[in-house]
Amino acid sequence: MSYKPSVLVVDDESGILDTLRILLRNEGFEVATAQGGKAGLEQIRSGAHDIILSDVRMPQVSGLDILTAAREQDPMTPVILMTAQASLQSAISAVNSGAFYYIQKPFSNDELVAILRRACEYRAVKVENTQLKQEIRRRDKTTIARPIGKSKRFLDVLKLAEHVSPTDSTVLIQGESGTGKEVIARYIHNLSSRSDGPFLSINCGALPENLLESELFGHVKGSFTGAVRDKQGLFAAARGGSFFLDEVGEMPASLQVKLLRVLQEREAIPVGATEAIPVDVRIIAATNRELEEEIRRGNFRSDLFYRLNVIALNLPPLRERRDDLLLLIEALLQNLASETGTEPKALAAEALDAVMVYEWPGNVRELENALEHAVVLTRGSLIEAASLPERITKRRKEPLVAERSYRNPTLEVIERAYIMWVLQAEGGNKTRAAEVLGIDPSTLYRKLSRYEEQVEVKV
Ligand SMILES: Nc1ncnc2c1ncn2[C@@H]1O[C@H](COP(=O)(O)OP(=O)(O)OP(=O)(O)O)[C@@H](O)[C@H]1O
Numbered sequence: 346m347s348y349k350p351s352v353l354v355v356d357d358e359s360g361i362l363d364t365l366r367i368l369l370r371n372e373g374f375e376v377a378t379a380q381g382g383k384a385g386l387e388q389i390r391s392g393a394h395d396i397i398l399s400d401v402r403m404p405q406v407s408g409l410d411i412l413t414a415a416r417e418q419d420p421m422t423p424v425i426l427m428t429a430q431a432s433l434q435s436a437i438s439a440v441n442s443g444a445f446y447y448i449q450k451p452f453s454n455d456e457l458v459a460i461l462r463r464a465c466e467y468r469a470v471k472v473e474n475t476q477l478k479q480e481i482r483r484r485d486k487t488t489i490a491r492p493i494g495k496s497k498r499f500l501d502v503l504k505l506a507e508h509v510s511p512t513d514s515t516v517l518i519q520g521e522s523g524t525g526k527e528v529i530a531r532y533i534h535n536l537s538s539r540s541d542g543p544f545l546s547i548n549c550g551a552l553p554e555n556l557l558e559s560e561l562f563g564h565v566k567g568s569f570t571g572a573v574r575d576k577q578g579l580f581a582a583a584r585g586g587s588f589f590l591d592e593v594g595e596m597p598a599s600l601q602v603k604l605l606r607v608l609q610e611r612e613a614i615p616v617g618a619t620e621a622i623p624v625d626v627r628i629i630a631a632t633n634r635e636l637e638e639e640i641r642r643g644n645f646r647s648d649l650f651y652r653l654n655v656i657a658l659n660l661p662p663l664r665e666r667r668d669d670l671l672l673l674i675e676a677l678l679q680n681l682a683s684e685t686g687t688e689p690k691a692l693a694a695e696a697l698d699a700v701m702v703y704e705w706p707g708n709v710r711e712l713e714n715a716l717e718h719a720v721v722l723t724r725g726s727l728i729e730a731a732s733l734p735e736r737i738t739k740r741r742k743e744p745l746v747a748e749r750s751y752r753n754p755t756l757e758v759i760e761r762a763y764i765m766w767v768l769q770a771e772g773g774n775k776t777r778a779a780e781v782l783g784i785d786p787s788t789l790y791r792k793l794s795r796y797e798e799q800v801e802v803k804v
């Protein structure tokens with residue numbers, strides 16, 4: 346076995362670098378050197394070294410900066426600091442900030458080599474430990490809560506998610522609001538080899554363009570008013586983990602270009618910086634917009650779409666997987682009960698009927714909210730229909746669906762169906778429904794009272 350541990354030596358004096366290079370090579374180490382802290386930072390960011398040995402006092406970039414950068418890059422890399430003027434205080438603070446060892450110059454060769462060997466062992470144990478943890482997690486998938494559902498369409502999505510989770514492939518999750526896109530994204534992360542790393546996310550539609558840019562990519566001090574210090578971006582903070590780009594369809598055009606670069610080159614340039622920094626994250630994006638449609642309208646770059654859509658997961662709306670309703674209701678009621686430390690409540694027959702036929706335009710989130718609403722209003726153990734939000738119990742069937750059984754519906758029937766459907770989606774609010782329909786509220790009232798005079802449409 347001839348694995349040579351690699352050491353990066355950082356010092357501003359070339360004499361010391363030369364001496365250490367010769368010494369450490371003779372002792373069987375792979376040696377890289379960097380003269381000065383700046384060169385040190387570049388090497389740390391560009392390559393993997395098993396151990397870093399750095400001088401503390403250097404102009405511009407100090408040994409402590411090296412320590413911080415090395416820990417950010419890979420927390421398993423031991424950093425040994427060397428100093429000519431060791432004080433107990435600085436030794437303590439270096440070790441507190443994560444230095445493996447603090448050694449005072451001049452030191453004997455043996456002393457240094459012994460410390461480096463110990464650092465190698467330490468690293469090996471840490472690496473092994475992390476691998477073991479991952480292995481355990483892989484074997485024990487049951488400890489990771491599986492998103493709930495048993496319908497064929499949902500299980501197909503889950504299976505694909507499980508299949509791709511160990512890879513680093515970019516995933517695009519499309520689905521209506523509330524269908525569980527974030528739930529699936531977290532599930533993929535938890536099953537992945539990156540699960541020890543962070544899962545960070547941002548909602549691309551929630552921030553103004555320049556703020557979104559500096560949140561994602563970071564910025565350097567002075568790059569804009571208010572940038573009083575360097576700021577690490579979220580991509581950098583998620584290093585080693587996964588990054589969830591929520592509502593990616595809302596991303597402004599200029600940032601779409603930057604994101605494309607992240608996906609192609611795996612690097613990003615912080616705002617105001619000249620050099621790119623590496624991006625080591627697995628990207629999971631989500632959208633409730635039809636991205637293909639947004640591309641046609643010129644709102645979304647097609648090249649970015651193809652980069653994001655390496656693995657496409659399409660979450661079906663709840664109304665298209667009604668098989669999942671019972672399981673979801675049971676699980677959600679169970680969750681609500683454990684939050685309050687009470688026995689789970691159940692839906693009475695009539696309430697269940699209403700829930701089973703309702704269209705759920707807001708999907709699982711709407712179901713969750715409706716059940717919470719009902720639980721709060723229910724004293725006993727059975728939830729009556731009256732405790733559910735009115736829109737759910739008011740009309741049992743979505744008219745458009747109900748009337749599809751008519752072979753040749755008249756325009757009036759279709760209009761009526763559409764109006765009732767919008768009204769239902771707006772929770773019975775006539776003013777809002779009129780707005781959505783683009784008609785005057787008085788027109789809506791007139792139409793509604795006419796419908797009331799007519800006989801109910803048969804299903
Ligand atoms: N399969 C599922 N099992 C358990 N809970 C779920 C499932 N799907 C969704 N939920 C719950 O429904 C709610 C909405 O899910 P989530 O936030 O993932 O939806 P989303 O698709 O990201 O919605 P939006 O587009 O509005 O952001 C959450 O509270 C989540 O816990």
Ligand SMILES: [Mg+2]
Nearest residue numbers: 523526527591
């Ligand atoms: Mg979401």
